[in-house]
Amino acid sequence: MKLTNLKLGQILINSGALTQEQLEEALERQKGTNVRLGRILIDNHYLTEMQIIRSLEKQLSIPYVDLSSVSVDPSLSSLVPEDLARSNLIVPIRREGSILTVAVADPLDYNGINDIGIYTKLKVSPVIAERTKLETKIRELYTTQKAFAAAKELASNQADLPLDLSETQGSDQPVIRFVNNMIEQAVLLKASDIHIEPQEKSMRIRFRVDGRLSLYMETSAELIPSVVSRIKFIGGMNIAEKRIPQDGRINYKIGGREIDMRISVLPCVFGEKVVIRITTALSFSLVKEDIGFLPENLEKFNALLKNNHGILLLTGPTGSGKSTTLYTALKEIMREDINIVTVEDPVEMIIPNITQVGVNPKAGLTFPVVLRSILRQDPDVVMIGEIRDTETAEIASSVAITGHLVLSTLHTYDAPSSIIRLVDMGVEPYMVSSSVLGVIAQRLVRTLCPHCKEEYFASDDDLELLGLEKGTPLKLYRAKGCNYCSGRGYQGRTAIHEIMPVTPAIKGCINSGKSTDEIRETAIKEGMIPLDENIKRIVMEGKTSVQEMMEIHSLQM
Numbered sequence: 001m002k003l004t005n006l007k008l009g010q011i012l013i014n015s016g017a018l019t020q021e022q023l024e025e026a027l028e029r030q031k032g033t034n035v036r037l038g039r040i041l042i043d044n045h046y047l048t049e050m051q052i053i054r055s056l057e058k059q060l061s062i063p064y065v066d067l068s069s070v071s072v073d074p075s076l077s078s079l080v081p082e083d084l085a086r087s088n089l090i091v092p093i094r095r096e097g098s099i100l101t102v103a104v105a106d107p108l109d110y111n112g113i114n115d116i117g118i119y120t121k122l123k124v125s126p127v128i129a130e131r132t133k134l135e136t137k138i139r140e141l142y143t144t145q146k147a148f149a150a151a152k153e154l155a156s157n158q159a160d161l162p163l164d165l166s167e168t169q170g171s172d173q174p175v176i177r178f179v180n181n182m183i184e185q186a187v188l189l190k191a192s193d194i195h196i197e198p199q200e201k202s203m204r205i206r207f208r209v210d211g212r213l214s215l216y217m218e219t220s221a222e223l224i225p226s227v228v229s230r231i232k233f234i235g236g237m238n239i240a241e242k243r244i245p246q247d248g249r250i251n252y253k254i255g256g257r258e259i260d261m262r263i264s265v266l267p268c269v270f271g272e273k274v275v276i277r278i279t280t281a282l283s284f285s286l287v288k289e290d291i292g293f294l295p296e297n298l299e300k301f302n303a304l305l306k307n308n309h310g311i312l313l314l315t316g317p318t319g320s321g322k323s324t325t326l327y328t329a330l331k332e333i334m335r336e337d338i339n340i341v342t343v344e345d346p347v348e349m350i351i352p353n354i355t356q357v358g359v360n361p362k363a364g365l366t367f368p369v370v371l372r373s374i375l376r377q378d379p380d381v382v383m384i385g386e387i388r389d390t391e392t393a394e395i396a397s398s399v400a401i402t403g404h405l406v407l408s409t410l411h412t413y414d415a416p417s418s419i420i421r422l423v424d425m426g427v428e429p430y431m432v433s434s435s436v437l438g439v440i441a442q443r444l445v446r447t448l449c450p451h452c453k454e455e456y457f458a459s460d461d462d463l464e465l466l467g468l469e470k471g472t473p474l475k476l477y478r479a480k481g482c483n484y485c486s487g488r489g490y491q492g493r494t495a496i497h498e499i500m501p502v503t504p505a506i507k508g509c510i511n512s513g514k515s516t517d518e519i520r521e522t523a524i525k526e527g528m529i530p531l532d533e534n535i536k537r538i539v540m541e542g543k544t545s546v547q548e549m550m551e552i553h554s555l556q557m
Contacts, residue, residue, distance in 0.1 A: 088112030198271030310437035344385035452482035
């Protein structure tokens with residue numbers, strides 16, 4: 001790194017990224033504030049953060065590092081205290097002998113870099129990174145350390161823990177810190193669920209990441225009552241009631257993000273088991289291109305959403321991403337000139353500008369009751385969380401036939417089975433063929449870690465599974481495991497689909513009482529890509545492995 005007396009503004013002018021006139025305007029805006037010039041330039045759209053980074057990289061000979069692809073040894077957190085890292089927005093990422101490499105947002109902050117050198121007694125070598133990625137990496141680096149420290153402190157102070165675990169006790173209570181750190185770590189790991197499990201002599205905490213449960217922490221059984229009570233309190237449940245199941249909800253703010261969580265508490269032999277579903281920490285964004293549709297399936301999805309009446313069904317097992325695809329569809333069709341109303345059990349994700357209703361069977365607010373009321377709310381689009389019974393299925397069909405677009409889910413194995421399921425529920429075949437626009441069957445598949453996936457030539461067994469001739473030269477990838485994926489070999493998930501538009505040929509099958517196999521055969525002739533074919537394609541594209549394909553296939557048997 002070149003040391004320089006030049007200020008940021010002059011460096012940006014020298015690099016050609018900024019004009020003198022723009023600099024003077026930005027400096028004028030900066031007057032009377034404590035905001036650094038770089039922030040002023042970015043917030044007022046003079047430059048992007050990456051433009052500033054590239055200029056500093058060139059002028060100061062300091063490399064840029066993408067922190068999202070960097071794995072940091074947790075032991076480095078002991079070298080630099082969290083408050084020092086946060087106050088200077090500097091994070092240690094690597095140590096080689098007496099040289100400590102740190103990522104910084106502002107390489108001109110010589111005082112901050114010098115403070116790290118003085119504290120660690122090491123030679124500091126800076127690299128430059130984006131501010132948001134630095135903040136994320138700092139949270140990631142220090143959260144695990146804080147969680148284990150909080151667990152240790154909670155165990156040592158268990159006898160002195162107050163009975164009232166409300167917010168009035170303050171965030172300095174060990175149990176509050178422990179729960180907060182546990183949730184933050186789960187969000188950082190992109191876990192979909194937290195399992196807090198009472199054992200005879202311990203409390204086990206597991207996170208579900210990419211569809212698989214893995215151990216996060218095992219600690220003293222004495223902590224179970226206080227941890228469960230804390231979670232029940234923030235979830236709005238009755239702390240004193242320990243004999244019956246309870247459900248709750250938390251809306252948390254972590255790193256500037258609103259995190260929505262559903263809580264289920266179940267009494268068991270050694271205490272109460274808690275499962276927290278983190279609905280807004282799942283892998284998918286609400287963007288149709290990010291769901292995993294094949295190009296042909298994306299075209300079919302778009303075509304189905306262009307209809308203004310009829311039923312679009314999502315089907316698949318629990319945890320297959322059906323709700324995410326439904327919400328994505330709602331977001332895609334949402335406009336100022338249409339009224340969208342949902343009925344869900346429970347409401348999984350809050351979407352602004354949409355009317356969302358959560359059913360409450362204990363109060364008599366069931367799916368059929370809400371649906372009848374919804375029709376008096378002048379809806380254009382109705383989303384039903386799940387069609388569970390004959391009455392709901394019949395109402396959904398009637399709503400669709402009377403000129404409304406209905407989106408809903410069913411629990412069936414594949415797309416053709418959904419048609420037979422509706423008929424078995426008691427919906428007349430002619431109503432099914434007239435109301436259903438199409439069915440989307442979906443599964444989630446783990447994707448290989450891009451940092452460690454291992455290339456190899458397909459064996460004859462692999463080729464047979466993929467439906468190819470033996471001896472075909474084909475490169476495939478398999479899981480290996482590294483620090484980036486915590487040794488799993490997989491990182492994130494994608495969806496596979498089969499989309500079955502209800503064409504005239506399929507309507508004929510429904511009206512004539514054809515079987516599931518016959519409907520499937522017709523759908524494939526009409527262009528439906530089966531789930532098996534979808535996963536074969538992504539295996540050959542190197543997105544997932546043959547092993548994952550075999551596991552998914554065994555789950556479907």
